[in-house]
Amino acid sequence: MPETFEQDYTLQQLKQVTKALNSGQFVQVRRMLAETAPCDTALLLESSPHKIRTLLWQLVDPDIQGDILEELSEDVRLGIIAQMEPELIAAATEDMDDDDLGEVLRSLPEPVYQDVLSAMDTTDRQRATQALSYQERTAGALMNSDTVTIRPDVSLDVVLRYLRLKGELPDGTDDLYVVDKDNCFLGSLPLSTLLTNSPDKIVRDLMDLEKEAIPISMDESDVAQLFERHNWISAPVVDDNKHLLGRITIDDIVDVIREDAEHSLMSMAGLDDEEDTFAPVMKSSQRRSIWLGINLLTALLAAFVASFFEGTLDLLPILAVLNGIVPSMGGVAGSQTLTLVIRGIALGHINSANQRFILGKELAIGALNGLLWSVLIAGVIAIWQWDFKLGAVIAFAMFMNLLAAGIAGASVPLILKRLKIDPALAGSVVLTTVTDIVGIFAFLGTATWFLV
Amino acid sequence: MPETFEQDYTLQQLKQVTKALNSGQFVQVRRMLAETAPCDTALLLESSPHKIRTLLWQLVDPDIQGDILEELSEDVRLGIIAQMEPELIAAATEDMDDDDLGEVLRSLPEPVYQDVLSAMDTTDRQRATQALSYQERTAGALMNSDTVTIRPDVSLDVVLRYLRLKGELPDGTDDLYVVDKDNCFLGSLPLSTLLTNSPDKIVRDLMDLEKEAIPISMDESDVAQLFERHNWISAPVVDDNKHLLGRITIDDIVDVIREDAEHSLMSMAGLDDEEDTFAPVMKSSQRRSIWLGINLLTALLAAFVASFFEGTLDLLPILAVLNGIVPSMGGVAGSQTLTLVIRGIALGHINSANQRFILGKELAIGALNGLLWSVLIAGVIAIWQWDFKLGAVIAFAMFMNLLAAGIAGASVPLILKRLKIDPALAGSVVLTTVTDIVGIFAFLGTATWFLV
Numbered sequence: 001m002p003e004t005f006e007q008d009y010t011l012q013q014l015k016q017v018t019k020a021l022n023s024g025q026f027v028q029v030r031r032m033l034a035e036t037a038p039c040d041t042a043l044l045l046e047s048s049p050h051k052i053r054t055l056l057w058q059l060v061d062p063d064i065q066g067d068i069l070e071e072l073s074e075d076v077r078l079g080i081i082a083q084m085e086p087e088l089i090a091a092a093t094e095d096m097d098d099d100d101l102g103e104v105l106r107s108l109p110e111p112v113y114q115d116v117l118s119a120m121d122t123t124d125r126q127r128a129t130q131a132l133s134y135q136e137r138t139a140g141a142l143m144n145s146d147t148v149t150i151r152p153d154v155s156l157d158v159v160l161r162y163l164r165l166k167g168e169l170p171d172g173t174d175d176l177y178v179v180d181k182d183n184c185f186l187g188s189l190p191l192s193t194l195l196t197n198s199p200d201k202i203v204r205d206l207m208d209l210e211k212e213a214i215p216i217s218m219d220e221s222d223v224a225q226l227f228e229r230h231n232w233i234s235a236p237v238v239d240d241n242k243h244l245l246g247r248i249t250i251d252d253i254v255d256v257i258r259e260d261a262e263h264s265l266m267s268m269a270g271l272d273d274e275e276d277t278f279a280p281v282m283k284s285s286q287r288r289s290i291w292l293g294i295n296l297l298t299a300l301l302a303a304f305v306a307s308f309f310e311g312t313l314d315l316l317p318i319l320a321v322l323n324g325i326v327p328s329m330g331g332v333a334g335s336q337t338l339t340l341v342i343r344g345i346a347l348g349h350i351n352s353a354n355q356r357f358i359l360g361k362e363l364a365i366g367a368l369n370g371l372l373w374s375v376l377i378a379g380v381i382a383i384w385q386w387d388f389k390l391g392a393v394i395a396f397a398m399f400m401n402l403l404a405a406g407i408a409g410a411s412v413p414l415i416l417k418r419l420k421i422d423p424a425l426a427g428s429v430v431l432t433t434v435t436d437i438v439g440i441f442a443f444l445g446t447a448t449w450f451l452v
Numbered sequence: 453m454p455e456t457f458e459q460d461y462t463l464q465q466l467k468q469v470t471k472a473l474n475s476g477q478f479v480q481v482r483r484m485l486a487e488t489a490p491c492d493t494a495l496l497l498e499s500s501p502h503k504i505r506t507l508l509w510q511l512v513d514p515d516i517q518g519d520i521l522e523e524l525s526e527d528v529r530l531g532i533i534a535q536m537e538p539e540l541i542a543a544a545t546e547d548m549d550d551d552d553l554g555e556v557l558r559s560l561p562e563p564v565y566q567d568v569l570s571a572m573d574t575t576d577r578q579r580a581t582q583a584l585s586y587q588e589r590t591a592g593a594l595m596n597s598d599t600v601t602i603r604p605d606v607s608l609d610v611v612l613r614y615l616r617l618k619g620e621l622p623d624g625t626d627d628l629y630v631v632d633k634d635n636c637f638l639g640s641l642p643l644s645t646l647l648t649n650s651p652d653k654i655v656r657d658l659m660d661l662e663k664e665a666i667p668i669s670m671d672e673s674d675v676a677q678l679f680e681r682h683n684w685i686s687a688p689v690v691d692d693n694k695h696l697l698g699r700i701t702i703d704d705i706v707d708v709i710r711e712d713a714e715h716s717l718m719s720m721a722g723l724d725d726e727e728d729t730f731a732p733v734m735k736s737s738q739r740r741s742i743w744l745g746i747n748l749l750t751a752l753l754a755a756f757v758a759s760f761f762e763g764t765l766d767l768l769p770i771l772a773v774l775n776g777i778v779p780s781m782g783g784v785a786g787s788q789t790l791t792l793v794i795r796g797i798a799l800g801h802i803n804s805a806n807q808r809f810i811l812g813k814e815l816a817i818g819a820l821n822g823l824l825w826s827v828l829i830a831g832v833i834a835i836w837q838w839d840f841k842l843g844a845v846i847a848f849a850m851f852m853n854l855l856a857a858g859i860a861g862a863s864v865p866l867i868l869k870r871l872k873i874d875p876a877l878a879g880s881v882v883l884t885t886v887t888d889i890v891g892i893f894a895f896l897g898t899a900t901w902f903l904v
Contacts, residue, residue, distance in 0.1 A: 014806065018805065039681040043681070046801050047800070047801045047802070047803065049806060049813075071681070160647065163647045164647070167648055168644065168648050169644035169648060172626075172683070173644060174624075174626060191643045191644075192621035192625060192643075194647070195612065195616070195621065195643065195647070196615050196618060196620050227706075228703075228706055229492075229523070230491065231623065231624070231703040233685055233702065250685065250702050251680075253706075254680055254702075254705075254709060257706060257709060257710055257713075258709055261717075262713055262795065265716050265717040265720070265791060265795065266795070268717070269787050269788045269790075269792075270788060271788060275792065277793075277795070277796040277801050278801075278806075278810075278813070281813055281816045281820065284813070284817055285816075285820045285821050288785070288817065288821065289821055289825075291784060291788065292781060292784055292785060292821060292825060295780060295781060298780075299780040299781060300777065302776055302777075302780075306773045306776070307770075310769050310772075313769040317769070317772065318762065319772070320762075320769070320775065321758045321759045321762055321765065322755050323772065323776070324751060324755060325748070325752065325754075325755055327776070328747060328750075328754075329747060329748060329751060332722070332743060332744055332747045333740070333744060335721050336722060336723060336740050338721075339717060339718065339720075339721035339723060340721075340729055341729075343714065343718070343729070344729040348495065348499070349495075349498050349499045349730075350499070350729065353466045353470065353499075354499060354500070354501060354730075357501045357730070358729065358730075361501075361730070361733055361736070364733045365736055365737040365740065368733065368734075368737045369737050369740065372741060373744060373748060377748065380752065436780075
């Protein structure tokens with residue numbers, strides 16, 4: 001990706017700020033930060049090594065700390081909040097949206113969280129406890145209470161006068177919500193409808209009944225899918241009795257979509273979705289070593305399998321030289337299938353109705369590629385080692401392993417999903433274990449039986 | 453991810469439709485499809501094996517084919533269009549947004565494309581040629597011409613009456629654009645401002661001058677970043693002389709964000725971003741075999757390196773058994789770093805100002821993990837094989853390779869980026885080649901020097 005002018009902009013800032021910091025010109029840095037937009041300061045913090053980040057934060061004007069916290073990615077935000085005084089956290093969260101407020105508070109350790117709550121004024125404390133009452137990763141946790149509601153029996157003219165009286169609308173307002181006297185959601189009145197119809201029309205006759213309200217407990221990924229498929233800008237959220245509780249706006253959905261899309265990438269490498277590129281070394285290495293530990297076990301398992309054939313390897317050391325080829329090819333072919341299936345599941349394309357088809361298709365691809373590459377490798381080895389039997393052996397092993405890779409790559413994620421285990425997280429370990437072991441067995445086994 | 457009610461819904465449909473198709477009840481299927489919303493039909497097509505998909509499409513009412521094409525992912529859309537008659541394509545693209553129209557036409561082979569153009573009426577043909585004049589993956593290609601423009605010197609009351617006369621607003625309209633008589637962009641008037649101010653106010657005094665217009669040639673990823681950071685719903689697009697050309701809406705941006713986020717995942721496995729899960733076997737296996745071919749070369753290279761040590765392997769077959777462990781650990785550690793750095797570059801967090809820091813950090817993590825795992829593997833091998841020298845050898849190799857993995861994982865993507873090669877696409881091959889060869893050299897080399 002080419003660096004954007006925005007990134008160049010931040011890049012220059014970062015250099016200037018770092019320079020100023022190193023030469024101890026804190027006053028200047030403070031001024032520079034005061035002149036920067038919250039979203040740019042956020043990017044600046046996210047792009048700064050841990051030490052510099054901490055220093056920078058202390059130079060940020062407390063009045064805008066809240067706005068910046070809202071823009072920060074979760075992992076970075078938590079790192080910063082962990083170092084803030086409860087009073088300052090309370091102050092910073094004052095004008096935060098409900099959803100961000102909830103996210104911040106959830107991330108605090110119990111004692112700190114209590115201190116923060118008690119440092120808040122009553123209204124904020126109520127808002128906070130309310131926001132916390134909804135489950136994480138649900139519509140409730142994405143929701144804001146800043147809805148503009150109207151009654152069905154009034155005329156557009158009344159609505160227009162009401163809005164002028166109100167003076168301003170919350171960001172991302174594209175619909176007004178029509179509710180009855182019990183605050184039950186009846187429908188929505190798009191601003192465009194309000195603006196393009198004569199003022200004497202009645203709301204009830206114009207309101208949109210198509211757009212369904214989102215149940216408070218719906219999973220955030222499902223909410224995102226609804227937004228994406230229906231091109232919504234905002235949507236109302238209701239409880240089980242259809243009472244209007246708040247609304248979700250597209251900007252929060254964009255974050256969900258990015259996180260979901262990144263989840264597979266990060267998990268497949270054994271990383272946290274939100275892992276901070278600039279986290280302290282200790283923290284990062286701890287997180288990653290879990291994955292390395294699991295991989296060591298599978299590698300040892302593979303070695304253990306190979307050890308059955310130590311006799312064969314003793315007789316034919318060339319096998320040891322070539323032993324890595326078949327497993328490696330199986331690993332690549334398998335992870336291609338795995339990646340595709342994991343993505344298919346995430347997008348909702350793969351389901352119990354068509355998974356048998358997927359299995360068949362990937363099996364066919366495995367067979368096709370198996371044929372192609374086994375012929376090729378046979379030729380290469382036959383010429384390199386001038387040993388046609390050896391060529392035949394490795395060709396057979398290659399074919400078997402690419403077949404196994406196709407089956408495993410397609411079935412492992414589907415099985416894991418049924419077991420309620422995240423395929424993106426566990427898939428690649430299970431897969432490589434299969435392809436390694438099948439590969440070694442197929443190659444050394446056939447060799448033992450055929451060459452020795 | 454749990455299957456959403458939407459997915460369950462589609463799942464049931466898919467089963468019903470498939471059942472109806474298999475029992476040849478085409479009339480019934482046609483009716484079912486007529487009752488389904490375009491976005492649901494799109495998901496249904498995307499979730500269907502290739503054959504069924506083709507059949508289904510023939511049963512879709514031509515009048516809504518355009519709406520469905522707009523909802524389809526690129527790869528699936530192209531597959532379907534490839535089988536359509538030019539006249540039908542022309543008809544289907546009639547009410548398409550400019551950006552989708554452009555995307556569809558770009559995907560057509562030259563002759564077909566000419567036929568489609570000549571099958572269009574004059575206005576559509578102009579719209580098409582216009583849409584095609586903008587470069588792919590730029591603001592121009594994302595843009596629609598459906599802007600609502602007003603003059604700065606009129607009162608809000610005039611604007612309100614104009615809108616009522618107009619009768620309706622394009623989807624996702626949150627701003628009216630203020631232009632002078634030469635159609636130069638002056639600023640935007642948010643609908644919320646229009647609704648919350650008294651009708652006698654003048655546009656010029658209320659219009660928003662903050663929101664910068666997007667230059668037509670800006671890269672789509674940069675546009676997406678602007679939208680995401682500033683929480684825009686729509687934004688005006690201008691040419692070099694500030695003439696208003698159109699606007700970009702958040703729904704198109706969401707697609708860009710998803711594609712960019714998925715790009716890394718898919719490329720790292722050697723797949724096309726848009727690869728269709730249900731593409732025909734031949735098509736898929738061709739795409740993937742390129743990657744397998746490259747991997748075979750690196751595997752052969754590794755085998756070639758190992759062949760230098762055939763003598764050693766002959767003397768100590770146990771080395772052959774353990775030979776896979778060190779490279780595999782290096783591969784995992786390296787791809788963790790690689791993934792993190794690639795993501796950091798994509799998010800604009802990593803740049804020339806802090807890349808040295810990243811290198812240092814990943815080197816430190818490599819050393820730390822190297823220490824941990826070399827001690828562990830030494831213990832395991834010493835006990836398993838009751839050979840402490842061998843344990844020391846593998847420990848040393850492990851440490852060296854994890855160090856190499858850290859350096860390569862961080863530097864390879866940065867170097868590739870400087871060479872204008874996509875790190876996500878080429879990174880993992882280069883990396884595993886490094887970790888394989890360093891791993892084999894370190895292990896077998898030390899063994900030869902130390903044990904033989």
